[in-house]
Amino acid sequence: MDLAPALLADVVARLRAAGCVFAEDEAALIAEAADTPDGLDTMVHRRVAGDPLEHILGWAEFCGLRIPVEPGVFVPRRRTELLVQEAAAILGRRRLAGAGAGAGAGAPDPAGPGAASTVPVVVEMCCGAAGVAAALAHHAGPLELYASDVDAASVRCAARTLAPFGGTVVEGDLYDALPTSLRGRVTVLAANAPYVPTDAIALMPPEARLHEPLVALDGGPDGLDVQRRVIAGAASWLEPGGHLLVETSVGQAPATVAAMSAAGLRTRTVRSEELDGTVVVGRRP
Numbered sequence: 001m002d003l004a005p006a007l008l009a010d011v012v013a014r015l016r017a018a019g020c021v022f023a024e025d026e027a028a029l030i031a032e033a034a035d036t037p038d039g040l041d042t043m044v045h046r047r048v049a050g051d052p053l054e055h056i057l058g059w060a061e062f063c064g065l066r067i068p069v070e071p072g073v074f075v076p077r078r079r080t081e082l083l084v085q086e087a088a089a090i091l092g093r094r095r096l097a098g099a100g101a102g103a104g105a106g107a108p109d110p111a112g113p114g115a116a117s118t119v120p121v122v123v124e125m126c127c128g129a130a131g132v133a134a135a136l137a138h139h140a141g142p143l144e145l146y147a148s149d150v151d152a153a154s155v156r157c158a159a160r161t162l163a164p165f166g167g168t169v170v171e172g173d174l175y176d177a178l179p180t181s182l183r184g185r186v187t188v189l190a191a192n193a194p195y196v197p198t199d200a201i202a203l204m205p206p207e208a209r210l211h212e213p214l215v216a217l218d219g220g221p222d223g224l225d226v227q228r229r230v231i232a233g234a235a236s237w238l239e240p241g242g243h244l245l246v247e248t249s250v251g252q253a254p255a256t257v258a259a260m261s262a263a264g265l266r267t268r269t270v271r272s273e274e275l276d277g278t279v280v281v282g283r284r285p
């Protein structure tokens with residue numbers, strides 16, 4: 001709704017007093033989302049009380065898309081855009097290899113003749129709102145796309161996110177949720193699994209600690225419990241030459257690499273200072 005300048009200034013002042021650093025930007029977004037003065041007031045109240053802006057608006061910006069996020073669902077972080085960039089680059093190279101092979105040029109595809117010319121199978125495991133899957137469908141499609149999560153609210157949200165892209169969303173614990181027909185067929189398996197060590201959760205900002213579910217944050221004593229299970233199971237789901245991409249932190253990256261090497265994957269670590277993101281990429285030989 002359009003706000004009179006005095007009302008907008010009042011909203012900005014309330015947000016600023018509550019500690020919102022980008023009060024002007026947030027006020028503009030809340031004004032855009034509100035349908036009525038009462039609705040606006042409720043939204044401002046929620047923000048002042050500490051609700052994440054994305055839960056109030058009902059969406060988070062991620063890779064240039066508006067990803068639906070409901071209260072209780074993990075809000076996609078900017079650093080996770082690195083996971084998308086790396087996965088998109090892998091899919092782009094695969095497509096080029098397929099085009100080259102079709103024209104009778106280039107190195108043979110390690111996945112076998114014709115493999116790169118089929119539609120790639122992409123899985124976002126531990127998908128939350130499925131921002132990674134949606135961004136890959138948008139920027140690197142067409143794909144045969146799957147997203148999975150153990151949390152029912154996340155699965156509901158992911159289904160809304162992927163509806164325009166035609167992806168399949170499934171609920172359950174890691175690989176238990178996936179159709180068995182995907183075994184040995186996955187081109188890219190991307191996971192931003194929880195990786196916060198249990199003891200560090202108390203140190204997280206309240207927006208995460210109080211408004212995102214523990215299952216989305218808590219990675220066990222060293223933060224890598226879920227990630228290790230994702231890595232240990234990956235090889236039998238990846239196609240030959242397929243890639244597993246796991247978001248991690250700078251400090252945890254050596255342990256992520258070690259787990260991938262132990263699982264028989266060839267690893268490399270990618271770091272973006274700009275996004276403050278770290279991704280370990282493992283390739284099935």
Ligand SMILES: C[S@@+](CC[C@H](N)C(=O)[O-])C[C@H]1O[C@@H](n2cnc3c(N)ncnc32)[C@H](O)[C@@H]1O
Pocket residue numbers: 074075076077080125126127128129130131132148149150151154172173174191192193194195215216217226
């Ligand atoms: C850090 S959030 C990431 C969400 C999303 N990938 C993103 O980057 O925005 C981790 C997600 O993993 C899910 N999760 C945790 N344990 C899981 C498990 N055992 N099986 C499937 N999903 C799990 C949580 O529900 C949560 O949505």
